[in-house]
Amino acid sequence: MTFRTGDVLLECVDSVLAAPDIDELVLVNHDNPPEMVEQLEQRARHDAKLRLVHTGENLGFSKGCNIGAQAARGDALLFLNPDAVLKPGDASRLLKTVQGRAEPAIVGARLIGPDGREQRGARRGALTLGSALTGFLGLSCAFHREHEPLPSRPVAMPTVSGAAMLMTRRGFERLEGFDEGYFLHVEDIDICKRARDAGGEVIFEPRVEIAHVGSTSKISQIKVEIFKALGLARYFTLHGGVVGPLQGFVLGPVFLVGAVMRSVLFQIQARTAGKLPASEL
Template structure:
C-alpha cells in the first residue's frame, strides 16, 4: 500500500529514499531533517512492515507536504528490494539512499549534488558518517572485503586491510567502497545497474553495488568534506541474531561473486566454514545481551 501526496510541477533535484523497519524515533528526526532542506526534493519513505507505528505518524505529521511519499510493503522485503521498489517511484535525477538514523543538515544535499555534477564519470558518492562524538565510521572509506584483507583486519595484522588506516580524508577522493548509510547516485547509473542485487537481504549489498559501479566503468567517490551524523540502527539492536545471520549470508554472497579465491573449491569451502563458524561464535553473546536488555526493560517502571 502506498500513501502518496501529489507532487508539485517543479521536478526534484534529488529523491531521498529511506527504508524503515521498526527504526524508532530516529526515523522521525531523519524525515524532519530531510524535509527541512530547502532545495527541490522528493522524500520516499518505504516501510518493511514496522510495528512501531512510526511511518504512519510521520505521514500524519507531514500531511499536505507534497514532497513526501510513504510506501507500506506489508512485509519485510529486505533493504535492497525495498530500495529498488522505491526507486521506481522516484522523480529526481539523483537518488540519495539514506539510513533512517542519518540526520542531514540543510546544506548537505546541495554540497553532495555539487560534487556529483562536477565530478566526471561518477557513479556513486558517499560522505563521512560519524557518531555523536564526531568519530568517523571506518566504513565511510574502505576497500573491497577480499578474504586476505578481511583476515588482516580481523587479526590486526600489518598490511592492506578492509579499512583504510590514517585520518579520514577532508576532500573529495576516489574509493573502492563507501558506507551504505548514505549513498548518492545518478538515477541513470542506478537503473543501468538494475539497482541493488535483491539476493542480499540485509548487509553487504552496499559493497556489492560499489563494486558493480566500478566494474561498469564509473567512479566511486567519497566527499570527505561532507559529514553526516549517523546513529546505530534500532532494528538491528532488537534483532541482533537475525541481522547477524543476514550479514554473514551477505558476506558469503559477496565472496562468491567477486573474490578470486572463490574459483578454488577447496579455499571456498574453507571460507564458507569460517564465515558460519564466526556467526555461530557470536550467538551466545548476542543472545545474552538481548536477554539482559529485555530483563531491564521489564524491570523498569512504566
C-alpha cells in the same frame, strides 16, 4: 527504507523535509509499528514532499532501496539510512561532487556517530578474502580507513557506505540497482565494486558529515550476523571469478559459524556491561 527503526526515524524524516535542497522524500515502510506509521502518515498529509510506500513486510535493504528508487521522480538518488540526520546543504554538496564523474558514479558521506567520532564503514578499501576474514573475526585490517588522516576534499575510495550514498539515476539504472540477493549488509560493498568494474568512480566526500546512530532496527543480533555472513558468501561467489562458486560453497559455513560466535560474544559483552537482561542471552 525503514524497518522498526524507532523514534530516531522521525528525526531523520524531519531533517530531510526541512532540507531545501531535497525535492522529495520516498520512504519505504517495511512493517513499522502502527503508531509509527500513523505519525509518518500525518507528516505526509502536511508535506507533499513526503511519499510513503508500504510493503507490508520486511523485504530487506536492497529491495527496499530499489523500490524507493523506482518510486522516486528525480534524476539524482540519495540513499539515506532511517537513523541518519541530514543537514541543509548536504544533498547539494553530494550532488555537486558526483557531477562530471565517470558513470556509474557513487559518492558517499562521512558518518559521525553519537560519540562525535567517524564511524566505521564510511570509507573502506576493496573487500578481499583476507580483509573479510580478519574483519569478520574482529581483527584489525586495512579494509577500514576511518582512522586514516581525513582528506580535505573528495577522494577516490573503493568502498563507501550505503547509509548515505548518492548516485545519478542514470548510473543507478546502468547497474540495475542494488543486488536484491543481499538482504542486509554487504550490498553497498557490492554496488561499489560493480560501479568500479563498470569504469565508474566511487568517491568519499569528507566535507559532508552526517550524524548516524546505527543499529536501531528491532532485529536480533544473531539475525544481523547471519545476514552479514550470507552476504559475504554471496559476494565472494559473485566476484571470485572462476573459483567464485567454490569460494562461496566453502566460505558459507565458515562465515555462518563465525556469525553465531560473534553474536554470542556480543551478547555476553552486553550482559557483562549490564545492557542486556540475562534472559536474552
